[in-house]
Amino acid sequence: xxxxxxxxxxFVLSAVLLWGAPTISITYPVNNGKVGGIVxxxxxxxxxxxxxFYKGATLIGTDTVAPFTMNFNxxxxxxxxxxxxxxxxxxxxxxxxxxxITVRKPxxxxx
Numbered sequence: 549x550x551x552x553x554x555x556x557x558x559f560v561l562s563a564v565l566l567w568g569a570p571t572i573s574i575t576y577p578v579n580n581g582k583v584g585g586i587v588x589x590x591x592x593x594x595x596x597x598x599x600x601f602y603k604g605a606t607l608i609g610t611d612t613v614a615p616f617t618m619n620f621n622x623x624x625x626x627x628x629x630x631x632x633x634x635x636x637x638x639x640x641x642x643x644x645x646x647x648x649i650t651v652r653k654p655x656x657x658x659x
Contacts, residue, residue: 568594568595569595569639569643569645570593570594570595570596570637570638570639570643570644570645571593571594571595571596571637571645572591572592572593572596572599572635572636572637572645572646572647573591573592573593573647574589574590574591574592574633574635574647574649575590575591575592576588576589576590577589577633577649577651578649579649579650579651580649580650580651580652581651581652582651582652582653582654583620583622583631583651583652583653584622584623584653584654585621585622585623586619586620586621586622586623587619587620587622587651588617588618588619588620589601589617589618589619589620589633589635590615590616590617591611591615591616591617591635591637591647593614593616593637595639596614596616596637596638596639596645597612597638597639597640598610598611598612598616598637598638599611599616599618599635599636599637599638600635600636600638601618601620601633601634601635602632602633602634602635602636603620603631603632603633604631604632608620616635616637620633622653625653626653627653627654627655627656628653628654628655629652629653630650630651630652630653631650631651631652631653632648632649632650632651633648633649633650633651634646634647634648635647635648
């Protein structure tokens with residue numbers, strides 16, 4: 549068991565050293581931006597094989613093909629409220645990087 553754990557740790561370390569750890573940014577929407585309706589969230593990544601997208605704690609979906617994007621539906625969400633969008637990038641060794649932003653759905657009259 550210990551040998552298996554050590555081999556796994558060596559593989560992860562080798563992957564990170566050879567290719568670098570994944571990095572991620574959310575390129576759209578912008579942090580503290582306004583949202584409404586259907587919004588395509590876009591993630592900029594390096595050394596990434598998949599991205600998981602979350603609204604709050606709810607997994608919205610997974611994208612395994614770059615460029616990494618996911619449609620978020622804000623139609624049913626309350627107006628005049630803030631929402632957290634999180635994107636988690638994974639590399640081939642399951643090393644992760646996370647980026648979180650906050651967006652706001654304004655009232656219809658308070659655009």
